[in-house]
Structures are given as structure tokens and as C-alpha cells.
Amino acid sequence: MLQKYWLSLLLLLFPMIVFAQAGKIRGTVVDTKSKEPLIGANIVVEGTNLGASTDADGSFLILNVPVGTYSIKTSYIGYRSSTTSNIRVNSQLTTEIHVDLSSEDVQVQAVEIVAERPLINKSATNAVRIIDADFFDNLPARGLDAAIVLQPGVVERDGNFYIRGGRPDETSFTLDGVGIKDIVNGGRSVNISAEAIEQVQVLTGGYTAEYGGASAGLVRSDLKTGSEQWKFTGLGETDNYSSLGKKALGGYSYGYSDATITAGGPIASQSLRFFGSAEFQKYGDPGTPLLQTNGSIQAVDIPRVWDGYDFVGVRMYPTVTPTHPNDYMTDTMNLVARPGNTMGGNDTRTSMSGTLSYALSELQVKASGSYSSNSGQFTTTTANLFNQDRLGKYDKADGFANLKATYWLSPKTSIEAAYSYTFSNEEQYDPAFGSGADKIKLYGDSAANAAKGYTLRSDGINFPAYQILLGNQTDAVGELPAFNQAGTVVQGYFKSKLIQSGLRADIFSQISKTVELKFGGEYSSATYRRFNPAGELTWVQNFKDSTLNPTDLSPTGKLAQRLRVYGPDNLGYDVFGNETSSDLKYEGATLDLGPRNPITGAGYLQSKIELQDIVLNLGLRYDYFSSDGIDWENPHSITFVDSLAAIQSTNFKKSPAHSYVSPRIGFSFPVTDQTVFHAQYGRFIQQPRLSESYRGTPLFYNIIKGGFFYQNPAAFGIEPEQTTSYELGFQQQVGENAALDVTAFYKDIVGQVTYVNMTSTSDVHGGYVAYVNGDFATTKGLEFKFTLRRTNRVQASINYTLSDARGTGSTPNALAGAWGSPLGGGVFTPKYIVPLSFNQAHRGSMSLDYRFAKNDGGPILEQMGLNILAQFNSGTSFTRLVFNTPDNATDPRFRAPVEEIGASTTPWYFQLDARLDKSFSLGPVVLNVYVYVINLLGTDNATDAFVRTGDPKNDGWLGTSEGRNKALTYGTDAGLYGQMYNTFIGGRNGATSNFGPPRQIRFGVKLEY
Known part of the structure; x- marks a missing residue:
């Protein structure tokens, strides 16, 4: 009842999930000679309908200025007007300017001033790293993530961001004010082109009370809006200067290309403006590990990119082929490992985004949105060298839409309301039959495969894979890979769908020149569906089993019951992949769960006080979370309906909702115009990612009744995690053109998801594994940022972070294989605090840009620039292990x-990147040609290591007594065994994921009009 009341209150009082994305301009206007304030001077933000007049102190304040770069025109009767350009407005911050006006008695023309962007901002009460659009222009990399990872406090591993020691799902993302965090898997759910971005703010610690859903960091991005005059850009770049696998210019091609266009300007009048962008990006490197040449077994001729060996006449056995289906025979093949490094990506992405803004004096309306789709084929493994055509395919799509309106009740008070919608879909499938769950039954159908040109041994059974023989042995070498025959079905089926919608309302009032008050609320709901069946290859056998009545496709029929035995993981879909709207209960059991519908709500009160000597941000936030997850009535004794391979419905209950109140306090102390101290304290609450909480009930049955070891089980009754954060820092301007920013931080994180073994008091099942709240972490560190704005053609930025992140688990399943269970059903508390696996004690970057301006340097060097980017870190933590098997012992029970x-x-x-470019002015068109190199030095940068040796290039198996003895059993092929093992598994060639990117050379051209 309380939950319904709370939700109704939110809907009535706080109609959204969009955060204000605007800043302020504050300033003074004085007489040039006397320095007396000019009362009633007019200030206009050119290209907008925004402006103000000075008061008795010569001061003015312009509110709700969208993020961007502006020119400010100041005029006063009897004085020459002045225009100040290059005024940068940042989200949630105040930009200050000072204007001197000269009397008309002084014979001067109207004054035009190009402002230097401030190096410090005293209105920021926490660490805010700002990335403007022009930063992307000179960066020797592409994409939003490439800029985010350069900021202090940010660590990137495997495409995930770890901010100040937090897990990836503890970072939230907004785009044009819309929350675009993937609440199920963590990370960002919407893709956007860098050319569409006006500004990015990376908040690595505290933030004000209007922001929630993140306990580690917040990444705010704003889309560009249309300019006063129409502007167009076109960009194209590629690394296709050489064929795949052929070395040229010291590097290799990876099939990369990118084409982007943008357009923006007024429609009919300056009040209505449009901006749009479209990007097409492709990677065409399939990552084929080896190339088969001149052997009787033929492979698809796709070159590879590894330093390795030539294996001539390798014996393969046993195998059954379509030409001799009943006999096991020996065959031979020749393998060639070509030189280079691997990228491994076969993906095509299209992204579009746009904004439409309409502004009147009292009303501003902005609509924004994006759509992105990408399709590709999963990268090749050694096992599928001969099976290129049957590699699994995937299709993904995501997007958002946002409509926001701001109405000014008075010059100092406004109300803002918005509606947002985001979605992300994914589907994986076998390429022979295409997308659709209705095709699964064809995967193992020998007749259907024959019609596609593929031969199976029989329904549901592939032909055996080729396996390697060495020496005089007649048994295959088990640790070396088996090679699937052409046409082998290797891809299962998967699809998911996440839809989120939100409402938000905010009321803002500038109570006085120094005090602003803001309060509001938000409401967000989501619908998540996932269909991850099991045993797809054998579905055909069940559909042809007459005893199962295969024409009956009802979710409670015999066929459906048989398919559930395999342990599918489905939510919001029945066992055949059809959408459902609710849980399916039958004969006292819960057979399938309906879609999950998590809900979040919040209300906040925020006050910002900007005095001459101190700036205060004081806030209070209320958060409400309802995960729509599953909990147990009694987790230690669960009952089943074995005839249905299901769990009785009486065991389940809905996870309870949770609510919290969080204070947020920030201070900024401007000691002088060039020295600012700041301090921040806050409590931050967030729902952990929901992927662990969302599992299908057939999978529950297998986990609990089977009692088997699962490294990724289900979570039950998960509560939000809580973080307490402290931050202290200062900014110091050094001379006219440089500044130093130093920030210290400390965080306590409790309630992270961890892995436990649940005890059992039941006679029908034993203990089982599950996820619960229990992990905790403590992180602390120092962040340094040095900025040099362009001086004598040089611009530089240096970032460094010293950090120590420790906790009881780096991931939810870090304790898999370790025994521990909640006592009496309470919260399990791990006892060992260790360095987290993503912590990098030392991390930094340096960007140095040397650039000639227009009419500078002569005809050759004019408008030419060189950007050097260096990145370094001290490595991440891991644990050396002992085990006696020839693999990396991924199962923790055997090490x-x-x-x-x-x-x-x-x-x-250490990675060094570089970009060289030159611009040509051709009337109204500017042409920029460039080349940039990722990993300029071609360094083998280790990002991981084999746990037996700590060496990224050698797993150590061949150095153990077991490994040496195994090699000796192959007689004269002992050396060949070592070479093949290193190539496939345990050496540099078998460790593609242990290293950073190879050298990549990309050429491009950009046109601006």
C-alpha cells in the first residue's frame, strides 16, 4: 500500500528522468576609465533570445544558458558597444566575465574581444573534468570512450570503466539529460557519434542531489544544437591502405573505415534550430588465427595476423567427413600463421542523432534523439578455421528520445518538465537460418541444413571435429584445439529487449543574486525481456518426437516441458521465444517468469549559494528502488514439482522495495582569483546491475535441485549498495596560461553483490550457490591535472592518478569456489580485504599539441598541427596460482x-599515439587532411598475464614436469608439440587478450562549411 502511495505521489507531483543541462553567465560592466559600474547596460547572448541588464552594482546574471560557446554583446547609451566571443558555458556551472565599456567621446570603434577560457571555475564544488567538442578534433583516436579514459580517476579494462575503484555498473551516463545507463548489464546503453557531442563532463566523485543511480562516477554528455547559420561537416577515415595480413608502412590493415556527416542551422527563423549527424563505421578483421594452405583439408582463405610457425603435414584424426560418413580416417593439413597482431572484429555500425530546439522569451522546447544499429559476425577462433561461413551473427539496436520544455514563470523562476524513452535490443543467431526464435528447431535439422548446402551427420549431431595427432600416438592431443568441419553448427540463439521511460519535473528559482533553489522529482520504469534457450542443436529431435505432440506449442504442453529440462534462461518470453506479459504458473509450479519491470523514483532539494568568498552546494535526495526481482520464502528449504522440472510457486516472493535519504554537501573557497579550494561529502545509493537478479525459473531448478557448481548463478533479494564519499582538492592557476588541479578522495562502498554457498535444511536438495549482498570496498587516492592553454603554439594536458582500491571481491563471482554461506539467512560478510583486480596504483596520460594558426608558419606549416598522446599505468593486480593441467585453470576449484x-x-x-594534420581554407570551406597512429611504437603492451607464471607470453605448462613429460611422449614430435601449444594456447600467439591494441595507421579527411 505504501509503495502504491509513493508511486502515485511521484506521478502527481513530479511529472520525469531528465536532468537540467544548462549553466549561468555572471558578470559585471564598468566604465573603462573610472571603473564605475554602469547601471542598466544591456547584455545579449548573440544567436539566442537570452540576455540581461546590469543592476546598481553593474552586475548581471543570465540563467538557463544551454551548453555551448557564445558571443556576448554589451551596449550602453553613450558608450561604444563591446562583443566578447569564445564564452564557454558548462552544464551546472557558472561562467564569469568582466566587460569594460568606453565612452563615445573616446574615438574608438566597437570593441571585439576574444575571451580566454578560464582555467579554474570557482563555482565547482567537486572534481569536474570537462571535454569540449574541439578536444575530439585533435585526438589521435575516435569515439567518446577514447576521451573519457584519459581523465583522472578513470580506468578502462575490456571496454568497461572503473571510476575511483568502483565496479563498472557503479558509473552512470546521461545524454542530453536522459539517463542512458544499462540497468541490467551496466555501462552505457546508447551509442553516439563523437561528432554529435557538444560537451562531456566526467564527475569522478561527488555530485549534487539532483543526480542518482551512480555511486562511482557520472558521465554527462550534451548533444550539439543548431547554430545561427547553417554549418555542414563531412568526415571519412580508413586503415584500408593495404590488404588484410599484408604489412605496409610498418602496420597492417584491420578493415576499419568511418564516414560521418553533420548539419545544423535555423529553420525558417532563428527561434527554431536543427542539428543532425549520421555515422557509418565498419571493422572488417575476422581474426582468423591461422591459414590453411596446400593441404587436402581446405580452409577459407582469410589471412591472419600473428607471428607464429608453419605446421606442414600435421596429421588429423579421427574424423568423419561427408565423403566417408561411416569411417574414421587420417588426413593431413598445412597451417601457416602470418605475421602481425590481431584486432579481431567484424562489425558494421550506423549511428544517427539529432536535436530540434525552439526558443521564445518565456518558453524553450527541445527535442533530441538518437538511433544506432550494428550487425556483425562473432570473431573466429582456431576451432572454426574451416567453418567461417557458420560463425554466429548478431544484430543490436539502441536509441533514445527526449522532449523537454522550460517555462519561465518570472525572470528568475522556471519550471521544467520532460519525458524520455530509451531502448536497446540484441539478437544472436545461426547465419544459415537467420534471425527469429522460430528458426531454432532448424539448427539441427539435417534436411534443412542440406537445403542450405551444409551436411550434418544426423539430426542434432554434427560431424566430429578434426583433431591433432603427434608422434606415434593414436589418441588426439586433448589440450590442442579441435577443428570443426565446414557446416558445423556452433551458434546458439539469444535475444533481449530493454525499454525504459521516465518523467521528471524541476522547479528552479534564483532567489537572489547569490542564492538559487531547486527541487524536483523523477520517476522511471523499465521492461526487460530475455530469451536464452539451451540445447538448440537437439531441438529438432524433440519437434520430431511424436510422443511429445510437437504440434502443440502451448507453453504448458509436453514439448514445452521437455525444452525446459535443458535449463533455458527466459524472462518475458515463453520457452519457444514468444513474448509473455506475466508469470506462467501451472499445477502449483512457476514455469516461466514474465518480463521484469523495475521502478525507481526520487525527489530532491538543492540549494546553491554563490558568495564572493565561498560557494556552497547543499542538497538532500530521497531514492526509491523496486527491482522486481525474486526472493525466497525460505532459501534453505525449497520445494519442487519434479514432474515439471520446476519450483513450487509458494517458494517465491517478490524482492521488497527500498528507500533511502542521502545528504550531499559541497564547498568551494576562492582564496584568490587564481586559487580555489573545494571539499565534498556525499552519500550515494544505487541499485546493482540487475543481470544477476534476473534469471529464468528453469535455470533456478537446475542450480538448486542439481546442486552443481555454477560460476554465474542467480541473485535473490538483492538490496541497493551504498557509498560514502569524501573529496578535498584545490585548483591553482600558474601564471596566465596554466593551472594545476589536485584532488584527494576516499570512499567506503558496502552492499556489493558477492558469491556464496547457501546451506540447506531440506531433504530434497543440498546446498547451492547464489549471489547476495556482502562485498565491500575501500578506495582512496590522489588525482593531478595540469593544463596549459595554447601558448606559443603549444597546448598541453597532463593527468595522473595515484590510487589504492581494496575490497573483498572485484566481481560478483570473485569468490566462486570459496566456501561461505549466510548464517541463519543473514548477510554473508567476506573477511579478506585484497587489492581489486582493476586497480592501477599509478595511471596517467599526457597530451601535447603543437599547432600553427592561420597566417602563421608560412604556406607549408600554416594550419598544420601535431598531437602526441602518451598513456601509462603500473599494471593491475592478479594472483599467481598453481595447478597441474595444461590450461589457465579457469575453474577455481582446481587451482x-x-x-x-x-x-x-x-x-x-606505455602507449604512444600521434596525429598529424593540415587544414586548407578554400573560401567558405575548410579542408583538413590527417593521419593518426594508435600505438605508434608498436609496443607489446601487456594488459593481463598467465596466472601460473605472471608472464603475458608464457603460461608455463611446458616448463612444468607434467608438461615436459607430456612432450616426451610424442618422441620426434616433442618440439612440434611445444610450438603448437604456444601458438594455440600458452604463448604469445595464444594470448590475444593479454595485450593492448597493435599499431594501427588511419588516414582521413574532413570538410567543414
């Missing part, structure tokens, strides 16, 4: 540590 957890670190990492 043991030889040192304290997290005692080792990977080697130092």
Missing part, C-alpha cells in the same frame, strides 16, 4: 594460490 590474493601485478603499460 590454489601461491601468494597472497592480488600480490602480483601485470607489467607497466
Whole structure:
């Protein structure tokens, strides 16, 4: 009842999930000679309907200025007007300017001033890293993520961001004010082109009370809007200067290309403006590990990119082929590993975004949105060298839409309301039959495969894979890969759909020149569906089993019951992949769960006080979370309906909703115009990612009744995690053109998801594994940022972070294989605090840009620039292990540590990138040609290591007594065994994921009109 009341209150009082994305301009206007304030001077933000007049102190304040760069025109009767350009407005911050006006008695023309962007901002009460659109222009990389990872406090690993020691799902993202965080898997759910971005703010610590859903960091991005006059850009770049696998200019081509266009300007009048962008990006490197040449077994001729060996006449056995289906025979093949490094990506992406803004004096309306789709084929593994055509395919799509209106009740008070909608879909499928769950039954159908040109041994059974023989042995070498025959079905089926919609309302009032008050609320709901069946290859056998009545496709029929035995993981879909709207209950059991519908709500009160000597941000936030997850009535004794391979419905209950109140306090102390101290304290609450909480009930049955070891089980009754954050820092301007920013931080994180073994008091099932709240972490560190604005053609930025992140688990399943269970059903508390696996004690970057301006440097060097980007880190923590098998012992039950957890670190990492470009002015058109190189030095940068040796290039198996003895059993092929093992598994060639990007050379051209 309380939940319904709360939700109704939110809907009535706080109609959204969009955050204000605007700033202020504050300033003074004085007489040039006397320095007396000019009362009633007019200030206009050119190209907008925004402006103000000065008061008795000569001061003015312009509110709700959208993020962007502006020119400010100041005029006063009897004085020459003045225009100040290059005024940068940042979201949620105040930009200050000072204007001197000369009397008309002084014989001067109207004054035009190009303002220097301030190096410090005293209105910021926490660490805010601002990335403007022009930063992307000179960066020797592409994309939004490439800029985010350069900021202090940010670590990137495997495409995930770890901010100040937080897990990836603890970082939130907004785009044009819309929350675009993937609440199920973490990370960003919407893709956007860098050319469409006006500004990015990376908040690595505290933020005000109007922001929630993040306990580690917040990344705010704003889309560009239309300008006063129409502007067009076109960009194209590629690394296709050479064929795949052929070395040229010291590097290789990876099939990369990118084409982007943008357009923006007024429609009919300056009040209505449009901006749009479209990007097409492609990677065409399939990552084929080896190339088969001149052997009787033929492979698809796709070149590879590894330093390795030539294996001539390798014996393959046993195999059954379509030409001799009943006999096991020996065959031979020749393998060639070509030189280079691997990228491994076969993906095509299209992204579009746009904004439409309409502004009157009292009303501003802005609509924005994006759509992105990408399709591709999963990268090749050694096992599918001969099976290129049957590699699985995927299709993904995401997007958002936002409509926001701001109405000014008075010059100082406004109300803002908005509606937002986001979605993300994904589907994976076998390429022979295409998308659609209705095709699954064809995957293993021999007749259907024959019609597509593929031969299966029989329904649901592939032909055996080719396996390697060495020496005089007649048994295959188990640790070396088997090679699937052409046409082997290797891809299962998967689809998911996430839809989120939100409402938000905010009321803002500038109560006085120094005090602003803001309050509001938000409401967000989501619908999530996932269909992840099991045993797809054998579905055909069940559809042809007459005893199962295969024409009956009802979700409670015999066929459906048989398919559930495999343990599918489905939510919001029945066992056949059809959408459902509610849980399916039958004969006392819950067979399938309906779509999950998590809800969040919040209300906040925020006050900002900007005095001459101090700036205060004081806020209070109320958060409400309802995950729509599953909990147990009694987790230690669960009952089943075995005839249906299901769990009785009486065992389940809905996870309870949770609510919290969080204070947020920030201070900024401007000691002088060039020295600012700041301090921040806050409590931050967020729902952990929901992927662990959302599992299908057939999977529950297998986990609990089967009692098997699962490294990724289900979560039950998960509560939000809580973070307490402290931050202290200062900004110091050094001379006229440089500034130093130093920030210290400390965080306590509790309630993170962890892995436990649940005890059982039941006679019908034993203990089982599950996720619960229990992990905690403590992180602390120092962040340094040095900025040099362009001086004598040089612009520089240096970032460095010293950090120490420790906790009881780096991931939810970090304790998989370790025994521990909640006592009496309480919260499990891990006891060992260790370095987190993503912590990098030392991390930094340096960007140096040397550039000639227009009419500078002569005809050759004019408008030419060189950007050098260096990135480094001290490596991440890992634990060396001992085990006696020829693999990396991914199952924690069969390995043991030889040192304290997290005692080792990977080697130092150093990457140097560079970009060289030159612009040509051709009337109204500017042409820029460029080349940039990622990993200019071609360094083998280790990002991970083999846990047996700590070496990224050698897993150590061949150095163990077991490995040496195994090699000796192959007689004269002992050396060949070592070469093949290193190539496929345990050496540099078998460790593609242990290293950073290879050298990549890209050429491009950009046109601006």
C-alpha cells in the first residue's frame, strides 16, 4: 500500500528522468576609465533570445544558458558597444566575465574581444573534468570512450570503466539529460557519434542531489544544437591502405573505415534550430588465427595476423567427413600463421542523432534523439578455421528520445518538465537460418541444413571435429584445439529487449543574486525481456518426437516441458521465444517468469549559494528502488514439482522495495582569483546491475535441485549498495596560461553483490550457490591535472592518478569456489580485504599539441598541427596460482594460490599515439587532411598475464614436469608439440587478450562549411 502511495505521489507531483543541462553567465560592466559600474547596460547572448541588464552594482546574471560557446554583446547609451566571443558555458556551472565599456567621446570603434577560457571555475564544488567538442578534433583516436579514459580517476579494462575503484555498473551516463545507463548489464546503453557531442563532463566523485543511480562516477554528455547559420561537416577515415595480413608502412590493415556527416542551422527563423549527424563505421578483421594452405583439408582463405610457425603435414584424426560418413580416417593439413597482431572484429555500425530546439522569451522546447544499429559476425577462433561461413551473427539496436520544455514563470523562476524513452535490443543467431526464435528447431535439422548446402551427420549431431595427432600416438592431443568441419553448427540463439521511460519535473528559482533553489522529482520504469534457450542443436529431435505432440506449442504442453529440462534462461518470453506479459504458473509450479519491470523514483532539494568568498552546494535526495526481482520464502528449504522440472510457486516472493535519504554537501573557497579550494561529502545509493537478479525459473531448478557448481548463478533479494564519499582538492592557476588541479578522495562502498554457498535444511536438495549482498570496498587516492592553454603554439594536458582500491571481491563471482554461506539467512560478510583486480596504483596520460594558426608558419606549416598522446599505468593486480593441467585453470576449484590474493601485478603499460594534420581554407570551406597512429611504437603492451607464471607470453605448462613429460611422449614430435601449444594456447600467439591494441595507421579527411 505504501509503495502504491509513493508511486502515485511521484506521478502527481513530479511529472520525469531528465536532468537540467544548462549553466549561468555572471558578470559585471564598468566604465573603462573610472571603473564605475554602469547601471542598466544591456547584455545579449548573440544567436539566442537570452540576455540581461546590469543592476546598481553593474552586475548581471543570465540563467538557463544551454551548453555551448557564445558571443556576448554589451551596449550602453553613450558608450561604444563591446562583443566578447569564445564564452564557454558548462552544464551546472557558472561562467564569469568582466566587460569594460568606453565612452563615445573616446574615438574608438566597437570593441571585439576574444575571451580566454578560464582555467579554474570557482563555482565547482567537486572534481569536474570537462571535454569540449574541439578536444575530439585533435585526438589521435575516435569515439567518446577514447576521451573519457584519459581523465583522472578513470580506468578502462575490456571496454568497461572503473571510476575511483568502483565496479563498472557503479558509473552512470546521461545524454542530453536522459539517463542512458544499462540497468541490467551496466555501462552505457546508447551509442553516439563523437561528432554529435557538444560537451562531456566526467564527475569522478561527488555530485549534487539532483543526480542518482551512480555511486562511482557520472558521465554527462550534451548533444550539439543548431547554430545561427547553417554549418555542414563531412568526415571519412580508413586503415584500408593495404590488404588484410599484408604489412605496409610498418602496420597492417584491420578493415576499419568511418564516414560521418553533420548539419545544423535555423529553420525558417532563428527561434527554431536543427542539428543532425549520421555515422557509418565498419571493422572488417575476422581474426582468423591461422591459414590453411596446400593441404587436402581446405580452409577459407582469410589471412591472419600473428607471428607464429608453419605446421606442414600435421596429421588429423579421427574424423568423419561427408565423403566417408561411416569411417574414421587420417588426413593431413598445412597451417601457416602470418605475421602481425590481431584486432579481431567484424562489425558494421550506423549511428544517427539529432536535436530540434525552439526558443521564445518565456518558453524553450527541445527535442533530441538518437538511433544506432550494428550487425556483425562473432570473431573466429582456431576451432572454426574451416567453418567461417557458420560463425554466429548478431544484430543490436539502441536509441533514445527526449522532449523537454522550460517555462519561465518570472525572470528568475522556471519550471521544467520532460519525458524520455530509451531502448536497446540484441539478437544472436545461426547465419544459415537467420534471425527469429522460430528458426531454432532448424539448427539441427539435417534436411534443412542440406537445403542450405551444409551436411550434418544426423539430426542434432554434427560431424566430429578434426583433431591433432603427434608422434606415434593414436589418441588426439586433448589440450590442442579441435577443428570443426565446414557446416558445423556452433551458434546458439539469444535475444533481449530493454525499454525504459521516465518523467521528471524541476522547479528552479534564483532567489537572489547569490542564492538559487531547486527541487524536483523523477520517476522511471523499465521492461526487460530475455530469451536464452539451451540445447538448440537437439531441438529438432524433440519437434520430431511424436510422443511429445510437437504440434502443440502451448507453453504448458509436453514439448514445452521437455525444452525446459535443458535449463533455458527466459524472462518475458515463453520457452519457444514468444513474448509473455506475466508469470506462467501451472499445477502449483512457476514455469516461466514474465518480463521484469523495475521502478525507481526520487525527489530532491538543492540549494546553491554563490558568495564572493565561498560557494556552497547543499542538497538532500530521497531514492526509491523496486527491482522486481525474486526472493525466497525460505532459501534453505525449497520445494519442487519434479514432474515439471520446476519450483513450487509458494517458494517465491517478490524482492521488497527500498528507500533511502542521502545528504550531499559541497564547498568551494576562492582564496584568490587564481586559487580555489573545494571539499565534498556525499552519500550515494544505487541499485546493482540487475543481470544477476534476473534469471529464468528453469535455470533456478537446475542450480538448486542439481546442486552443481555454477560460476554465474542467480541473485535473490538483492538490496541497493551504498557509498560514502569524501573529496578535498584545490585548483591553482600558474601564471596566465596554466593551472594545476589536485584532488584527494576516499570512499567506503558496502552492499556489493558477492558469491556464496547457501546451506540447506531440506531433504530434497543440498546446498547451492547464489549471489547476495556482502562485498565491500575501500578506495582512496590522489588525482593531478595540469593544463596549459595554447601558448606559443603549444597546448598541453597532463593527468595522473595515484590510487589504492581494496575490497573483498572485484566481481560478483570473485569468490566462486570459496566456501561461505549466510548464517541463519543473514548477510554473508567476506573477511579478506585484497587489492581489486582493476586497480592501477599509478595511471596517467599526457597530451601535447603543437599547432600553427592561420597566417602563421608560412604556406607549408600554416594550419598544420601535431598531437602526441602518451598513456601509462603500473599494471593491475592478479594472483599467481598453481595447478597441474595444461590450461589457465579457469575453474577455481582446481587451482590454489601461491601468494597472497592480488600480490602480483601485470607489467607497466606505455602507449604512444600521434596525429598529424593540415587544414586548407578554400573560401567558405575548410579542408583538413590527417593521419593518426594508435600505438605508434608498436609496443607489446601487456594488459593481463598467465596466472601460473605472471608472464603475458608464457603460461608455463611446458616448463612444468607434467608438461615436459607430456612432450616426451610424442618422441620426434616433442618440439612440434611445444610450438603448437604456444601458438594455440600458452604463448604469445595464444594470448590475444593479454595485450593492448597493435599499431594501427588511419588516414582521413574532413570538410567543414
